[in-house]
Amino acid sequence: MRFHNLRVVVTGASRPFGRSLAVGFAHLGAEVFVSARTKAAADVVGGQIEGAAASRIHTFGCDLSRPAEIARFARQVGELTDRVDLLVNNGARWLGGVELESASDEQIVETIGATAGGTVLMVKHFLPLLRASTRPDIVNMVSVAGADTADGSPVHEAFHAAKSAQAGFADVLARRLRPAGVRVMALYPPDFSTSDPHAAEWDGTAAGPRDRLTAQALFDCITFAVDQPRDCFIRSFHFEPR
Template structure:
């Protein structure tokens, strides 16, 4: 399988793993449509790419807590491409705080809206373009959901609430879209390295078993799942915490 001419949408692509996804897919030959909270932030991802891959990245502004901006993002991508082959729901609003009072009401609502509501609306408005692909896939970067590993992070309770909502949506979506050929799978990694794709760490060189999971490993999991025959439905990837 080749990624050339594959149309990929990546949210939250201005930094860290979202940027790594955009760069990785562009270097594999895909046409990548990236979004960030502002178009300027998304554009920085595009301009930071070297070589011909830069021309395969298209930058858009989209605040995932604002439904109108999600609708506009889908409309703009539809003007550039008649289909989308892969939607990666990577964007999420991080919120710090170990006590409920550590965040304001507005911050809590915005975190849940952008992470959970944003994922639902991204799927809703990009589904028409996905259905025009002969190989449509949806990837959800759920990451943390709470539980035993929650105590080791500084994420606010609202962030875990949003991630659990996102996971529940992914589960039912996988079941309901499967008959139509749209595959849905999710990644549940612990805290992982967000090294730049051009770094030695991204390449996986010199990794030690006790080191953090790398962005390269997560990217490889996504590529592996997408490359599988269409009758292979991988619901999720779960990783052991360090």
């Protein structure tokens, strides 16, 4: 029970890596508050938690493109706990396509709003609960699409814009919250395997340099950083593409 009594909030829990985070932290002893775009989608994830860890999962509906739902989510979590130790901003609105004209105006606005705006508002509304913790951490799942070295992956320009905004926000937030003891880190993975703790791939098998980055490796990076002494501020993890 490595993270017994750790209070963790995870957005985008219905996505494969969000599910991995929820399952992984619950089985390490944390109490996990997960959100998906709908309550029904979050409940599916909660139903996949096995054994005693199932009682440590709380599910919520929260569309990150809607500010009122983010504020409501934070209020609902605050009714169940007096603090949050770790906020993982995993939720994002994916948008594919390599031509700007391939997406509608509504899709572009929603992608940037849910991904960048949603991350900013999640931090804003959960910051009081994070400040109440003795070990507050914020993790932002950015992706290589938000890095200066972004490759030519087939994602829409609006998704690149949203991830770049997310990266810039994480950078300034890390500097401004450090004096208060709130650590902020960002992960910049390329496309990776989306197996979760229920899959055979999640078994600690040693991977080679030519193997695809796995969800387990990303999860281990997060738990490693969160587990460091409080004077250790890890700003970011950048990963080489396969």
